[in-house]
Amino acid sequence: MITGLVVELTKLTHAAVARVTGVLIVLGISLICSAMLLAVDTDDPQLAAKLGPLIxxxxxxxxxxxxxxxxxxxxxxxxxxxxxxxFSREFADGTITGLFAIPLSRRTLATAKLTVYLMWGLVTALALVLALILLGLAGGLGPIPPDAAPAIGRLLGLSILNLVIATPAAWAATVGRSVLAGIGTTLAIVVASQVSVIAGTGGWFPFAAPALWAISTGITVTPAQLALVAPVAALAITLTLRSWHHLQLDR
Structure with missing residues (x-):
């Protein structure tokens, strides 16, 4: 298992996809929010309305x-x-055949991939919170007041829940043997989440519940609804590990 972790961690740290995506998540979100913060002092009523909570x-x-x-x-x-x-790079790079010749089981390799992904995601989530705090201070918000602490906690919690609830992408990328299958599944989840929120059932839709919980300070989402994230993620992880265990080269 340790060997698998080292190999997957090396792949991830040298991958442009992970670096670019990490930068986009951390700096992209931070800079968008900071740019909106700079636009707060405006006399335009339409722009002020769009800024919402910043006003x-x-x-x-x-x-x-x-x-x-x-x-x-x-x-x-x-x-x-x-x-x-x-979970798709082995198929895209043609290295999947080599995995059948190494002493590590494919289930172990898949577990290593998930573990490394969670490690990367946690670092990214913490970096996002830190970047937002630094840019907020630089933007003139002043010292962080006590009433902002819950919002920081919800932001970090949302990032971690997003990290977990995205796991169906791993299974889709494995079954479809394509990065597009995983990304397509992720986009479908985002769209379905928006539809469930509009329909008023977002609290019971595990993919939408984390964002609703974080935005509403937990008022519109009960603990039971939020807890549905766990079985959905567990099912996705189980299906992913099972697919890698039964992986074949004849398709």
């Missing part, structure tokens, strides 16, 4: 609320892209 309640809480809204979709897509690449 009311404003300050750190409004800034972090906007960050949560952006992270809800952008973070999930970013995690899905990296996960899809991790």
């Amino acid at each position: 009311d309640p404003g300050g750190w809480v409004g800034y972090l609320t906007v960050a949560i809204q952006v992270t809800g979709a952008a973070g999930l897509i970013g995690y899905g892209v990296v996960l899809s690449w991790l």
Whole structure:
């Protein structure tokens, strides 16, 4: 297992996909929120209306609320892209045949991929929070008040939940043997989440519940609804490991 972790970690750290996606998640979301923060002092009523939480309640809480809204979709897509690449690159690069000749089982390799992905995702989530805090300070928001601490916690929690709920992309990329299959599944999840929210059933849709929980401060999503994330992720991981265990070269 340790050998598999070292190999997969080496692949990930040298992969442009992981580096670029990490930068887009961390700096992309941070810079978008910071740019909106700079536009707060405006006399344009239409622009003020679009800025939403940055105007009311404003300050750190409004800034972090906007960050949560952006992270809800952008973070999930970013995690899905990296996960899809991790589980499809062997097919794209033609190295899948070599995996049948090494002493490590394919299930162990898949477990190593998931572990490395979670490690990368946690680092990315923490970096995003740090970048938002630094840019918020640079943007003139001043010291972080106590009432902003829950928003920081929800932002970090949302990133971690997105990290977990993106796991169906791994199974899709394995079954489809293509990075597009995984990314397509991730985009379908994002679209379905938006539809469920519009329909008023987002709390019971595990892929939409984390973002709703983070945005609404937990009011519109119950613990039971949020807990549905766990069995969905567990099922996706189980199917992924099973697919790698039964992987064949004749298709």
